[in-house]
Amino acid sequence: MVPSKLARVVLWMVGALLSFSMMAISIRELSRGGLSIFEVLAIRSGVALLVLLLLLVLRPELRAHTRPQRMSLNFVRNGVHYASQFAWAYSLTMLPLAMVFALEFTMPAWTALLALWLLNEKMTPSRLGVIVFGLIGVLVILRPGIAAFNPAAGLVLLAAFGYAIVMITTKKLTATQSTFSIIFWMAVIQFPLSLLGSDPAVLMRPDLYDLRHILPAIAVGVGGLTSHYCLSNAFRAGDATLVVPLDFMRIPLIAVVGWAFYGESLDIFVLIGALIIIAGVLWNLHSEHARGQTQAEKADSRRSG
Numbered sequence: 263m264v265p266s267k268l269a270r271v272v273l274w275m276v277g278a279l280l281s282f283s284m285m286a287i288s289i290r291e292l293s294r295g296g297l298s299i300f301e302v303l304a305i306r307s308g309v310a311l312l313v314l315l316l317l318l319v320l321r322p323e324l325r326a327h328t329r330p331q332r333m334s335l336n337f338v339r340n341g342v343h344y345a346s347q348f349a350w351a352y353s354l355t356m357l358p359l360a361m362v363f364a365l366e367f368t369m370p371a372w373t374a375l376l377a378l379w380l381l382n383e384k385m386t387p388s389r390l391g392v393i394v395f396g397l398i399g400v401l402v403i404l405r406p407g408i409a410a411f412n413p414a415a416g417l418v419l420l421a422a423f424g425y426a427i428v429m430i431t432t433k434k435l436t437a438t439q440s441t442f443s444i445i446f447w448m449a450v451i452q453f454p455l456s457l458l459g460s461d462p463a464v465l466m467r468p469d470l471y472d473l474r475h476i477l478p479a480i481a482v483g484v485g486g487l488t489s490h491y492c493l494s495n496a497f498r499a500g501d502a503t504l505v506v507p508l509d510f511m512r513i514p515l516i517a518v519v520g521w522a523f524y525g526e527s528l529d530i531f532v533l534i535g536a537l538i539i540i541a542g543v544l545w546n547l548h549s550e551h552a553r554g555q556t557q558a559e560k561a562d563s564r565r566s567g
Contacts, residue, residue: 270499275509277492282512283519285485286354286362288478290524293355295475299348300459302482307453309483314446327443332435336444339431340451346424347452349417356414358526360517364403364536365418367510370543371396372426380430388549395542403535441494445487510540 285306292302318324353362374389404415435444493509513536520526 271496274492274496274499275511278489278496278509279512279515281485281489281492282363283516284481285489286359286516287519287523288482288485289351289354290359291478292475292482293351295478297464298460299351299355300456301461301464302351303344303347304453304456304460304465305479306482306486307449307456309480310445310487311449311453313483313487314442314449317442324442327440328446329443330447331439331443333447335431335435336447337451339428339435340448341455342424342431343428343448344452344455346421346428349421349424353414353417353421357412357418358517358529358532359520359524360513360526360529360536361403361415361532362418363513363516364532364539365400365415366422366425367513367536367539367543368396368400368419369422369425369429370546371539372423373429374546376426376430386549386553388546392542392546395545396539399535399537399539399542401535402538403532405531445490510536510543 289302292305293299297305318328350362350366371393374385374392378385400419432444513533517526517528517533521528
C-alpha cells in the first residue's frame with residue numbers, strides 16, 4: 263500500500279476511534295446528569311437529524327436519497343438497532359468502559375452464525391474459529407464461577423447480537439440504497455422511538471442547556487455520525503485487513519480513557535479476553551482475504567484460458 267493511502271486509512275481510523283470514545287463518555291456524562299437512556303438517545307438522534315437536514319438544505323442533490331425504499335427492511339433494521347443501542351448505552355453506565363468495548367467485539371462471531379442462516383453462506387474453519395475464540399474470550403472476561411456475574415454484561419452480548427443483525431440487514435440495504443439514505447432513515451425512525459420513552463419535562467429542563475450538558479449532548483450526536491462516517495471512509499481508502507486491526511485499538515484506548523476520567527482499573531482479564539476475541543477475528547479476516555484472492559485468480563485463469 264502506498265504511504266499516502268496508508269496515511270488516509272490511519273487518519274480516518276483515528277477519527278473513528280476518537281468518535282467512539284467521545285460518544286461513550288458523552289453517554290455516561292448525560293446519564294450522570296439525570297437523563298434516562300431514552301432521553302440520551304433522543305438527543306443523539308435529534309442532533310444527527312438536524313445535521314442531516316442541514317446537509318439536505320446545503321446540498322439539494324441529496325434529496326433524491328431520501329425517497330422511501332424497502333421501508334419494511336428499514337424498520338426492522340432500525341428497530342433492532344435501537345434496542346441494541348439502548349442495551350449498549352445502558353451498559354456504559356454500569357460496567358467499565360473497556361469491558362463494554364471488549365464484549366462488543368463478539369459481533370463478528372454472531373454475524374458469522376447469522377450469515378449461515380440469513381445469507382446462506384458456508385461455514386469454513388476460520389468462521390467456526392471466530393465463533394469459538396469469541397466464546398473463549400467472553401468466558402475469560404466474565405470468569406463465570408470465579409467473579410460475580412454482572413447482568414449488564416449480558417446486555418452487551420445482546421447488543422452485539424443485535425448489531426450483527428443490523429450488519430446483515432445493512433448489507434441487504436446497500437444493494438439498493440446509498441449510505442446517506444440508510445443513515446437518514448435511521449435518524450428519522452429512531453428519533454420518535456426515543457421520544458416515546460422520554461419525559462418531556464426532563465428534556466425541557468433549563469439546566470439541560472447549560473455548558474455542562476450541552477457539550478456532551480452535541481458530542482453524542484456528532485460522534486454517532488462521525489464514527490460511522492470515518493469508519494466507512496477508512497474501508498473505502500484501504501482493505502479490511504488493515505482497517506479492522508486498527509479498529510481493535512478502541513479497547514486499549516477506552517481502557518485508558520476509563521482509567522484517566524473515571525478511575526477504572528485496568529483489568530488484565532478483560533485485555534486477555536479481548537486479545538483472544540481479536541485473534542479469532544483476525545484469523546477469519548486473513549482467511550477470507552486469502553480465499554477471495556484465490557477465487558479471483560481462478561476467475562482470471564478461466565477468462566485467460
